[in-house]
Amino acid sequence: MKLLVLLAILLLIIAAHQLLRIIELSRGLKKTKEWHIDNADNDMHGKGMLIFMICFFVFFFWQVNQYIDRSLPPSGAEHGYKIDALWDANMYLCIVIFLICNFFLFGFAYKYRGNTANKATFFPHSNKLEMIWTIIPAIALAFIIIFGLKYWNEIMDEAHDPNKVTIELYAKQFAWTARYTGKDGKLGNTDYRQIAGANDLGIDSMDASGNDDVLAHNEFHLPVNREVEIFMRSRDVIHSAFMPHFRAQMNCVPGMITTFKFKPIFTTAEMRKIPYVINLMAGINKQRAKFGKEPVEFDYLLLCNKICGRNHYNMQMNIIIDTEKDYNQWLAKQKAFKTIASK
């Protein structure tokens, strides 16, 4: 079979070669100036540039129209609204620049398509113009920098809420574990040399504050409207804790403890009732039906967002945002680390 394919390709090459010989001979190869660009070429491709621009812009708006509803739903975390507002402002600015610049580029490419009757204007420089388009971007960028840094500093600041929830996200190839402080409000120390058996996270047996820590696999719960302070660790390679619905992300780096904080503002149940989410999930379930998969409901997710090996594409954990009451109930049902380890 493979031999046949090879043979077919070989024959095709020979046929193409013969065809080319005929074309070459028929046009008297050495005398033509096929490469020479004439007015007809300029006209055709100048117009081509204009048509391309129109199609390009139509394609752009078509995509926005078709795809924008598939973007992530409104932020489930408080700080996410700052990010989204900043995003929108910057994005509108970018789209305007994108449209204007491409318009002039392709517009000029069309309007000044060459013709032997014309001559170009000798216009080597203009200090005024160059000044204008150095200063205007500089001013625009100053605003972008100021607002960007203001929000960045607020978002990356330490958690100050006295009522905060502290948890740890622990990454390994290819699973997540969440650890809660337990009754004492403190995460126990860890030592990677003590990882063994049920002590999957290497909780230090010398530190008593680790005994009441609570571990959660597969899914973890958080209370709504309380600041969550997350410490992140990794066991083996770099992972990244990506919680796109909260606009939250931070790498988990072996040998380091990294941190991120956010405040959930919608419970999972509330989020499922937001019109945007209903619409989004309808689209997803429609597509799933085509594949013969069962419909799903919206869930907050934790994904890995730094290449970490073979199953990087499937390193996930559900996040459930509960009301305070439900959260406490759930937490009370979880077993403390010591009871797990002693088994």
Place this chain on the structure above:
Amino acid sequence: MGTKHTATLEHEHALHHEHAHDHDDHHETFVSKYIFSHDHKMISRQFLITAVVMAVVAMTMSIIFRLQLAWPGEKFAFINAVLGDKWGKDGILDPNMYLALVTIHGTIMVFMVLTAGLSGTFANLLIPYQVGARDMASGFLNMLSYWFFFVSSCIMLGSCFIDDGPASAGWTVYPPLSALPESIPGSKLGMTMWLVSMAIFIISSLLAGLNYIITVINLRTKGMSMTRLPLTVWAFLVTAILGVLSFPVLFSCALLLIFDRSMGTSFYLSDIYIGGRPLDNAGGSPVLFEHLFWFLGHPEVYIVLLPALGITSEVIATMARKPIFGYRAMIGSILAIGFLSFIVWGHHMFMTGMNPFLGSVFVFTTLLIAIPSAVKAFNYITTLWKGNIQYSPAMMFSIGLVSSFITGGVTGIILADSALDIHVHDTYFVVAHFHIVMGLSAIFGMFAGVYHWFPKMFLRMMNKKLGYLHFWITFISAYGVFFPMHFIGLAGVPRRYYTNSEFPMFDNLVDINELDTIFAIIGALGQVVFLFNFFYSIFRGEKAPQNPWNSNSLEWTTPMANIHGNWPGKLPVVHRWAYDYSKPGHEQDFVPQTVPLAEGEHDGGEH
């Protein structure tokens, strides 16, 4: 001093040249002419053809993983035919091989094609020609540079044929994934070969870069002041300086990784438990690697981009029959971009655990770089204004470059903003951004260069109609692949996922992924048109005239014979800048640099 030095060299060259004339035919063997050549024109062609081969390999890889992304789980005879039963069993791509393919695709494209292929080809071809030199300052080092590159490419390709597969930790090879063989099969022998290949590549790049810098500074012909240089040469010069200053840092970065991998050091490793046991390494930090890597990694973006911008500056001015608008501002922008590119690397690391305050500094410097970039884009557009645009395939690719530079550039403003980067860091939004602004722009610049200077390289013309066809297919499909990718990123899809089908939240993106892949396949098939045109025209294209594009710069004053020493007699003397197109008071719409200024005429570059 400079002049004296130049004069001496000129004298030596002239002597050598006469000597060469007498014996040329007798002493030039096949090996010295085609293989271990010292001639910049031959080395340029060697770089180009090697890069074309590497580009085809990297492009094929991209088609394989695009197939997987659009139709995960489908069986493709193509995948099985290319990868065999080990990695493409029944035509389904292996997840480890997927990571290997994206890694090698990135490495080859960034380093072998767009660094060596672009700079190596066009800096080699154009620097001696356009500054009016007989050859590079050191032909021998230049030859070594190519052969180191060749060996490096061979090792990189060779790593695809070993048992454990090639490096697969992403082209950025962050440790510990790249340091620990237990973490992924690609971090066994494949990673060693990757590092060896890169170390050799860096040697090649340094030899080449030093040569370019010395040639531009010392071997300019009489009258060729720095402000009369074509912008291509300025771009190559700054590119070479960036390479010389930043590649050694990548070398040390790779060297420390080699130590960690094979000698038990702990530069990047600490507190790791893998393969069922804790490792002894303590005190290292992967963040150190990231700093060292991106200290090269970011200038690298401009090492890739600047030559493409230089090429387009030249092509746009020539084909619009107008001087490039704001020549000095263009030089200033190149210098500003070059300088700033060294102090922005941290914008790749906002989410790595680096101190957020340090992040703010990088936000500031990164957004500054938008200013010279914007100036360049506006100057290109103004150059077209009231031009008399001649649509050669090179000109079309140049306009394509300006478009992709704008389209990809604006999303850079978003990604540079650390607060927004939290949202899209490492998602497909980033993949779309850098493919458009860096990948497309650089490859369009490379195509523009090939179409424009093909007659200088191979003394024949490429077929125009096939060139047009190639441009439209490439341009349309390139945007078709990468524009919709932004929306995949907005839906939160992380990069380097073997499949998105494990997440219900991504199920509604299937049609966008299919659209991307279909355009990718069309685009790849479009390159067959180019490959055919390229190789066919080398041997059977129409014979080229001396100055097919009516261009001003010096390379078009050399005879169409690729002779040793470039000019048969004395070196040309330069009287004006390279951009006197459609200058009032001249009959023709171009005035070559060798034409003396008329009485009372101002040099365009100096008023």
